[in-house]
Amino acid sequence: MAIKIDEIKLTLNDYKTDVHNDWCPGCGDFGILQSVQMALFELRVPRHKAVIFSGIGCSGKTPHFVNVYGIHTLHGRALPFAIGARLANPELNVIIVGGDGDGLGIGVGHFVSSGRRNVNLTYIVYNNAVYGLTKGQASPTLKLGMKTKSLPKPNINDAVNPIALALVSGYTFIARGYSYDVKHLKEIIKKAILHKGLSFIDVLQPCPTYNDINTKDWYMGKDRVDPKTGKPMPRIYKLEEEGYDPYVYNLDDGELEKKWIQVIEKSLEWGDRIPVGIFYVNEMTSSYEERIRDVISDYFENPPVKQRISTDGGLSNVNLERMLAEFSTRLG
């Protein structure tokens, strides 16, 4: 859905708060925060029409630092809060932020069922493979056999593949960013906000305090040198620079299946080469709001947020009998 440009002249600083930020020095969270602020500013999203929901974890503090509406919710529960807000007011631009433990551990049920609905939201996962806020335990994205400095023994769980999980759950925009490449991440976030449907961005976000393996230097390949040039060989590369096409143009003729295979293949690349960029975009599938509109024809004109909930005398004006009668008529 297109966003109307606000008449008010806003600057980037208008999207920042002066709340003290106590993330560790060098944390990848800073780059994600900056990317979110810049994306909102460059799209000129009116601040009263933007809201950020977070779960629990270091990332959970993000809404405190962005000068739009912000709700710091419960561990793993940010998605259902956000879905409720968006469905009540389909004019809101809703962003959800959370860590990999929050979204893919305790919140994984909501992660999957949100994909089935395809509500128009943007979900950003800060992926550092550890639970930073609680001293670096292994999170669902830490690979099998890895031993970060915070673990006494190597990890004996296998890792979740966030990109593949988002795809099979039904997310219609799937991307990966890198927190130290703010310009690139900001562009991905802008496209995700403008996407019609549920967007997911997996952000590789080094935690310099507890994850001493997937560090900034590791992502930039400083531990290996190109024998020809004598320079480090970065692990991260951009999909768009290799001619990758994420868009689904047609739901028939086997195109969707081909795109799914392409996404799964790319999602498995890790180690020597790690792709970032947009993996998948499908605007052919209806959003949840459109599905509601098919049942309640005036949903967009008269969403819950515009409806009166009480009479002038302050009494509830909910008429359950009338509501049930309406539902049975509409649903046949």
Ligand code: SF4
């Ligand atoms: Fe960032 Fe890790 Fe510190 Fe949390 S513990 S603020 S993720 S560096």
